[in-house]
Amino acid sequence: MRDFLDDRPLKLRRDRSGDRHYWRVVALAVGLALISVLLIILDRQGIVAPARLAVREAVQPLAGWLSERRAMIESWWATPRDVAALQNRIAELEAENARLNSEVLRLEQARVENIFLRQQLAITRTYPWKILGAEVMVRAPDAARRVLTIARGAEDGVRVGMAVIGQQPGSSPALIGVVEAVGPRTADVLMITDISSQLSVRLLQADGAPLGLMQGQWQRGSRLRVELIDRNVTMRVGERVVTAGLSGALDLPLDLAAMPAAVPIGAIETVQQEGQRQIGAIRPFVDPDQVRYVWVILSQDE
16 A cells, blocks of 8 residues: 555645735736826826825824924923932023023113214204213202212213203203212212202393393292393293303302303293292203203313
């Protein structure tokens, strides 16, 4: 029996599962090739592009959401985990915040200084004055006197008796006070509204410029008043008042020889008769209590 089997070859049954797998691979490859050719043809005919754009628009929100999640995870992963690192990071942020605040203050100060410099340029173009800008540092706490302190002094060329002007939005530069005392780097300015302030002034009229004496009236409930030297001259509401530049010759309490002429002061607001005297109340062009920056008139061009 064994010899019979050895001599006669056996015909084994062919495994057909391998053939099916092979043909499946071939069919898939052919199908993919046909699909590729079809897509190329459709793309050349302009049919695939709209579909591709539509798919991209549909997938875009999901892609954006995934990108945000990835950024959040990367940020979380980069965040320090230990207390010491967090404290160092807080200190860095606080230092950066302080630096930025200082920069903002510097820029704001530069902006303010630029405004004052433009005002000063406009003043020097209009009036024949050499002026020095100064910040108002302190106002007298004593309500009995109207005095302010400015951040300029003898080292800057400021002298007793010099005129101090100010300017407010919408107004022309006008006298607000006179230098009363001078230190090396600061000076006290007596406001023109103080009752001890007296100046020689002129009233600008169509036919002349009569001389008068102006006195502060703040302590008496008003601001400024003027009385003309010549009582025969009629004073009218609206007429402008300027400095006469003669105060030094009138032997007044302050040495006002440095007071130039024609510095604007204000306008006549009301006029009243007191016997033969005419008393005019003056509305100042600039309120001395409102200025934060002033200019000292160092000299006047002849």
